[in-house]
Amino acid sequence: MEIPDRVRSRLTREDHIWLTTISPSGQPYTSLVWFLPDGANDLIVYSLPSLRSRNIGTGAKVALNFNSHGGGGVATFTAHARIDDTLPPVAENTSYLAKYRFHIEHHLGMTVDAFSGRYHVPIRITLTGVRTS
Numbered sequence: 001m002e003i004p005d006r007v008r009s010r011l012t013r014e015d016h017i018w019l020t021t022i023s024p025s026g027q028p029y030t031s032l033v034w035f036l037p038d039g040a041n042d043l044i045v046y047s048l049p050s051l052r053s054r055n056i057g058t059g060a061k062v063a064l065n066f067n068s069h070g071g072g073g074v075a076t077f078t079a080h081a082r083i084d085d086t087l088p089p090v091a092e093n094t095s096y097l098a099k100y101r102f103h104i105e106h107h108l109g110m111t112v113d114a115f116s117g118r119y120h121v122p123i124r125i126t127l128t129g130v131r132t133s
Contacts (some may be wrong), residue, residue: 021055078129087122
């Protein structure tokens with residue numbers, strides 16, 4: 001999938017992205033999540049066991065978007081998400097910790113181990129399309 005350079009750079013520099021999942025009844029739910037790029041078209045998200053992770057289950061279509069004030073215009077992604085138990089826990093994911101350790105410890109006031117224990121549902125999101133303005 002072709003991602004414009006200005007959008008790809010946001011995938012590496014932004015800390016948050018909005019993730020929309022769909023419940024079994026068809027109700028969309030949007031939540032702000034931390035994410036880590038993993039390869040060309042994958043993102044990793046760690047979640048609480050929640051409505052978000054239940055909606056994803058073993059696989060689901062999802063949508064993601066950046067806040068428009070982040071620069072580079074609007075970017076909306078279509079994607080496929082699944083729980084990926086092959087991913088390491090947060091406490092062992094050095095790339096994720098390089099990006100979010102400060103936020104975990106100083107903004108949330110949690111230890112890495114406490115965060116890892118709470119946000120223990122690993123989600124792999126594979127981007128399938130992008131729309132930009």
